[in-house]
Amino acid sequence: MSPTEQPDPVNIPSVQEERAKYGEEKPRAKDTARLIWASKPRKEPNPKDLEFQTAEEVYPNVADARDRTLSAYTTNGRKISEQPNRLIWGDNLLVMQALLAQGYEGQIDLIYIDPPFNTGENFNFDNAVKIGNSMYEKELPLNERLAYTDTWSRGIDSFLDMIYPRLQLMQRMLSDRGSIYVHCDYRMNSYIRILMDEIFGKENFQNEISWIRSLPHGNITMGYGRNHDIILFYTKGKNPIYNQQFIPHRKEYLEQFYRFVENDRRYRLISCINPNKNRPNLTYEWKGVKKVWKYSRERMEEMDKQGLLVYSSTGTPQYKAFLDTMKGVAVQDTWVDIPPVMGSSLENEEYPTQKPEALLERIFKASSNEDSLVADFFCGSGTTGSVAENLGRHWILSDVSKTAIQVTRSRLVNQNSKPFIIENLGNYQRQLIYAKEVNLRQMYSIILNLYGAVSRSDMQGFGISKEDKNTLVFVCEPDRAMTAKKAIDLAKLANTVDGKGYKKLVILAWDYDYEFDDAFARMKKNLGKVMSDVDCKIIPSDVYKYLRNTKVGDPDLANKITFYQKPYIRIGEPEIISRDGKSVGVKIRIDQYVIMDIPVKDESKRPDIEKCLAKNFAYLIDYWTVDWNYNGDVFRSQWQAIRDRRGDDPVPVLAETTLERGKLYTIAVRVVDVFGNDASGTKEIDLR
Numbered sequence: 001m002s003p004t005e006q007p008d009p010v011n012i013p014s015v016q017e018e019r020a021k022y023g024e025e026k027p028r029a030k031d032t033a034r035l036i037w038a039s040k041p042r043k044e045p046n047p048k049d050l051e052f053q054t055a056e057e058v059y060p061n062v063a064d065a066r067d068r069t070l071s072a073y074t075t076n077g078r079k080i081s082e083q084p085n086r087l088i089w090g091d092n093l094l095v096m097q098a099l100l101a102q103g104y105e106g107q108i109d110l111i112y113i114d115p116p117f118n119t120g121e122n123f124n125f126d127n128a129v130k131i132g133n134s135m136y137e138k139e140l141p142l143n144e145r146l147a148y149t150d151t152w153s154r155g156i157d158s159f160l161d162m163i164y165p166r167l168q169l170m171q172r173m174l175s176d177r178g179s180i181y182v183h184c185d186y187r188m189n190s191y192i193r194i195l196m197d198e199i200f201g202k203e204n205f206q207n208e209i210s211w212i213r214s215l216p217h218g219n220i221t222m223g224y225g226r227n228h229d230i231i232l233f234y235t236k237g238k239n240p241i242y243n244q245q246f247i248p249h250r251k252e253y254l255e256q257f258y259r260f261v262e263n264d265r266r267y268r269l270i271s272c273i274n275p276n277k278n279r280p281n282l283t284y285e286w287k288g289v290k291k292v293w294k295y296s297r298e299r300m301e302e303m304d305k306q307g308l309l310v311y312s313s314t315g316t317p318q319y320k321a322f323l324d325t326m327k328g329v330a331v332q333d334t335w336v337d338i339p340p341v342m343g344s345s346l347e348n349e350e351y352p353t354q355k356p357e358a359l360l361e362r363i364f365k366a367s368s369n370e371d372s373l374v375a376d377f378f379c380g381s382g383t384t385g386s387v388a389e390n391l392g393r394h395w396i397l398s399d400v401s402k403t404a405i406q407v408t409r410s411r412l413v414n415q416n417s418k419p420f421i422i423e424n425l426g427n428y429q430r431q432l433i434y435a436k437e438v439n440l441r442q443m444y445s446i447i448l449n450l451y452g453a454v455s456r457s458d459m460q461g462f463g464i465s466k467e468d469k470n471t472l473v474f475v476c477e478p479d480r481a482m483t484a485k486k487a488i489d490l491a492k493l494a495n496t497v498d499g500k501g502y503k504k505l506v507i508l509a510w511d512y513d514y515e516f517d518d519a520f521a522r523m524k525k526n527l528g529k530v531m532s533d534v535d536c537k538i539i540p541s542d543v544y545k546y547l548r549n550t551k552v553g554d555p556d557l558a559n560k561i562t563f564y565q566k567p568y569i570r571i572g573e574p575e576i577i578s579r580d581g582k583s584v585g586v587k588i589r590i591d592q593y594v595i596m597d598i599p600v601k602d603e604s605k606r607p608d609i610e611k612c613l614a615k616n617f618a619y620l621i622d623y624w625t626v627d628w629n630y631n632g633d634v635f636r637s638q639w640q641a642i643r644d645r646r647g648d649d650p651v652p653v654l655a656e657t658t659l660e661r662g663k664l665y666t667i668a669v670r671v672v673d674v675f676g677n678d679a680s681g682t683k684e685i686d687l688r
């Protein structure tokens with residue numbers, strides 16, 4: 001068996017069996033110890049040529065958008081170092097496989113990860129949402145709930161199944177001078193450490209850092225208070241980037257050793273006598289005293305000239321070491337000087353497992369250089385991105401939770417970061433549907449069934465609602481955004497089909513066109529009664545998971561999949577507010593934003609929320625953003641309003657800018673609400 005092959009865990013021979021087979025003489029192997037569990041994968045995951053979709057280019061600084069466009073930098077063949085910073089929504093296994101296929105092997109100098117650790121129910125996933133001045137618990141999308149069960153349903157085994165292939169991919173992505181820091185605690189550290197020895201080599205283990213994250217706990221009846229997290233630090237090889245970090249000396253130490261003061265500068269006296277008596281070239285006479293000195297004659301002369309030598313009554317010199325010329329104490333592996341994120345601290349993003357920036361700052365300064373590429377594939381609230389920005393590092397972040405992506409996006413925009421792109425692997429999920437055993441016809445019928453409709457054999461993609469025979473249901477093709485024109489055509493068809501027509505048409509679509517609401521309302525106005533009522537719903541991402549699980553999906557999941565109504569957005573006509581030489585001041589506003597289905601856990605709270613939203617719909621908006629010159633392809637965010645997560649105020653609904661005359665502009669608006677839904681719309685303004 002080669003060293004990388006895993007023994008079959010079920011067939012590991014017992015010690016007795018081994019002895020019976022080989023006697024006591026079996027040659028003893030060295031360093032073969034490995035962590036084994038029943039479902040340990042035998043093969044490393046491979047790179048996968050998956051396409052990232054750019055959901056948005058974000059320009060927190062308008063000037064950056066004028067200078068250049070990020071899309072110009074994402075084209076194939078660009079060097080990794082020239083690629084923009086990337087925030088990727090998706091499962092990090094696929095994300096890393098796709099990055100490897102894009103040439104990220106050996107490119108990352110530093111990876112910090114803080115994976116979920118088993119803290120029982122509701123761990124890590126942020127399901128609190130603030131509307132007005134009250135907090136509510138939202139119903140999490142199924143894919144996030146499933147990520148939880150995927151990771152913990154079989155206890156430690158499923159956690160190891162999750163983390164092992166991901167660590168293997170990270171090892172490949174690290175540069176020759178790269179390092180990885182894995183944040184964990186007493187629950188998982190022993191398992192992860194053994195896995196990391198296997199993957200990174202135990203010779204590349206550097207430290208097990210203890211971060212004291214809280215004050216001592218009171219009320220402990222058994223054992224000792226657990227108040228530290230563990231950070232495992234490994235390097236890729238023998239020559240990593242490492243910049244020693246220092247912290248100031250403790251006060252008591254200063255008082256004891258730096259006792260002297262000169263012109264407000266503290267200093268201590270250090271003996272110039274060398275404890276090693278066997279140094280012939282440091283043995284000489286200095287001002288009448290012959291000794292073995294610590295310093296060369298030239299150095300002594302230099303120090304003497306600078307007045308740094310103090311002489312005793314016998315003429316023996318001591319060296320004045322000023323505190324302000326010392327670096328401090330080299331940081332050791334127990335970190336007691338970094339407090340956790342406090343409720344009142346400015347960096348608090350209200351993300352339950354958020355780590356302090358100071359912690360990551362220390363790691364980044366030690367194990368990366370300016371311009372290094374750093375990554376965090378479990379980015380949560382984006383602490384890694386924020387610190388990387390402050391320290392001038394390039395970054396890649398990913399998270400499976402949409403809330404995490406929203407929080408990270410807002411955090412980076414608020415700190416005026418460099419431009420970055422938001423991507424997802426949406427296409428891949430859909431490709432899976434095609435590539436897997438499910439063909440298109442089956443897929444339509446499964447989705448209709450999940451929605452509660454019986455599919456029609458005579459019309460592909462159509463079904464009749466089981467609850468209401470007067471409702472026709474239509475499923476849109478994957479990879480196609482539903483356009484207003486298509487919806488109108490379908491509604492006209494629904495009005496006449498089967499002779500009698502149907503009162504209502506439900507459209508189930510993966511995506512809706514950018515200008516859907518506006519165009520639909522316009523077209524509908526001219527049609528009068530020749531079409532059925534239309535209800536536009538979104539096929540949730542949960543469905544991918546359902547289709548992937550088994551050939552016919554997992555019946556248990558079926559009841560948990562909800563098709564929410566597409567949010568409705570109405571954007572006011574853009575207005576000219578000023579004219580000046582070559583440019584024109586323009587404003588645009590959101591007139592209305594509505595979601596019909598509010599995914600709140602406790603149904604009894606719904607009327608409160610509805611009352612609050614009736615006062616001001618903007619309480620629902622997490623952020624909204626404008627592309628003043630939309631090219632019909634990639635959305636470039638050049639203006640944004642972000643909700644203050646801690647404040648009670650809604651976002652403003654009006655945006656203003658200055659545009660150059662001489663062009664017909666398409667202004668695109670994108671709204672993301674507190675539940676993670678997004679909606680968009682476009683308006684034209686003619687400045688020719």
Ligand SMILES: C[S@@+](CC[C@H](N)C(=O)[O-])C[C@H]1O[C@@H](n2cnc3c(N)ncnc32)[C@H](O)[C@@H]1O
Pocket residue numbers: 090091092093114115116117124125147351353354355356377378379380381382383384398399400401404
């Ligand atoms: C402990 S939190 C990270 C907190 C982060 N260090 C911070 O400072 O905010 C773990 C994160 O991992 C994410 N996560 C869990 N499983 C994942 C997966 N398979 N792919 C990507 N992200 C995942 C969760 O959504 C969560 O945001």
